Amino acid sequence: MKIACVIPAYNEEKNIAKIIEQVKQIVDLVVVVNDHSSDKTKEILDNINDLKIAVLHHPINLGQGAALQTGNDYSIKHGCDIIVHFDADRQFLAEDIRKIVSPIIEENYDIVLGSRFMEIKSEIPKFKKNIIMPIAKIFNRLFFNIKTSDPQNGFRAMKSSVAEKIKIENDRMAHCTEILAKAFKYGLKIKEVPVKVLYTEFGQKFSGGFKIIKDLFLKKISN
Amino acid sequence: MIQQLIAGIVIFFFLLKLLNQWKKKTISANEFIFWLIFWVSAILIVVFIKQIDQIVIKLGFSSSAINLVFYLAVLFLFYLIFKMRLKIVKIEKNITDLARQITFLKK
Numbered sequence: 001m002k003i004a005c006v007i008p009a010y011n012e013e014k015n016i017a018k019i020i021e022q023v024k025q026i027v028d029l030v031v032v033v034n035d036h037s038s039d040k041t042k043e044i045l046d047n048i049n050d051l052k053i054a055v056l057h058h059p060i061n062l063g064q065g066a067a068l069q070t071g072n073d074y075s076i077k078h079g080c081d082i083i084v085h086f087d088a089d090r091q092f093l094a095e096d097i098r099k100i101v102s103p104i105i106e107e108n109y110d111i112v113l114g115s116r117f118m119e120i121k122s123e124i125p126k127f128k129k130n131i132i133m134p135i136a137k138i139f140n141r142l143f144f145n146i147k148t149s150d151p152q153n154g155f156r157a158m159k160s161s162v163a164e165k166i167k168i169e170n171d172r173m174a175h176c177t178e179i180l181a182k183a184f185k186y187g188l189k190i191k192e193v194p195v196k197v198l199y200t201e202f203g204q205k206f207s208g209g210f211k212i213i214k215d216l217f218l219k220k221i222s223n
Numbered sequence: 224m225i226q227q228l229i230a231g232i233v234i235f236f237f238l239l240k241l242l243n244q245w246k247k248k249t250i251s252a253n254e255f256i257f258w259l260i261f262w263v264s265a266i267l268i269v270v271f272i273k274q275i276d277q278i279v280i281k282l283g284f285s286s287s288a289i290n291l292v293f294y295l296a297v298l299f300l301f302y303l304i305f306k307m308r309l310k311i312v313k314i315e316k317n318i319t320d321l322a323r324q325i326t327f328l329k330k
Contacts, residue, residue: 033326059325066319070326171319218312 003101004029004080006071008064012088013040022094023086024052031074032088033067036060054078064154065175069168076160084157092155096195100157103191110162110188113148113180114155118194125199132209139213144181148192152176155195162188174215230269238262268292 005027009016016032024030030053034041045055056070068085075083082101086092096114103109116124124133133152140146154176158166166182168175183190241262245255268275268288275288284291 054330056326056330059322059329060318062319062322066323070323073323074327074330169316171315218308 001081001105002029002079003027003082003084003097004031004071004075004078005084005086005097006031006033006068006075007086007088008033008035008067008071009037009041009045009088010035010061010064010067011037011039011041013037013044015090016041016088017044019086019088019090019094020048020053023097024050026094026097027084028052029054029075029078029080031056031071033071034058035062035064035067063172065168065173065178066171068175072163072168076164081160082157083160083163085154087154091197091199093196093198096155097157099193100155100195103193104157104159107191108189109191111158111183112156112191112193113150114153114195114197115148115150115192116153116195116197117149118192123199124197136209140177140180143216144177145184146177146180147184148180148190150192151180153195153197155197170215172211172215174212177212177216227269227272231266234262234265234269 003026005023007016007019007023007030009032012019020030020032032045032053032055034045034055034057036058042057045057048055054074056074058067058070062070071085072083082104084097084101086094086097092114100112100114103112133150136152140148140151156179162183165186166179168178170178238259241250241255241258244250250258272288275291279288279291
């Protein structure tokens, strides 16, 4: 099975080379989508000359959701069977990719989601763990019928056929909820696996949560 | 009377601007008709404000006609903002599609 790993990158000059190096040992194709970075990310990526690594540059900044969709489109076009979504900020561990693709290969799951709340415990900032995440969880459950332990985790793997079905329409951060909502709506075979998340800095802010809700609402009524 | 005169001047200014835009062909025929009806209605309201006041009282509203006009104007503005927001979302989607196509063309 051909596995692609999509890495959206925005101003990741410090991390991108290391992440690519780690991930390419595990997957067949690394698709890096530079989302119009203003730092040296583009230069670093343009210097890479490896057939296992595909570099795509957005001509303007579109957002993480849009970058993931660009990566999905590329992976599907290049005959990949499984697509992994991975962050460029070194929060996820490359070795967890094996764990996240295994249920698709061995148990025929459609989509596998990383979770910070299973056996492996990540050191999540208290405000995020006790305030933001429970609110996000209730919101996802109430409005989108999402029943997962970690709906805001960006580490996931899916079959290419699933990626073809789930077109990410939310360009910015609301894509996490959108992907899950569609996965539940289409009745896909979903599994959660424990993954470790390293917190280098405070990630999603409280205001970001409201922005996600606004984006989801607007997308819903404009369709 | 002075208030009506000021309102009339303001509306007249917007009507002139509208005609100017129509001459320059910067707005579509439908848009022009819509805004023409809007501003002509505004003039009629200003001219017949007393008569509208009486109608408002007969309909059982406690506020005056000018208040009612303001409420309706606010509601109308909310509707316009909402419509514009939806339009922006659609334009954003088109930009995303276009940018993605450029991304693949450059690859």
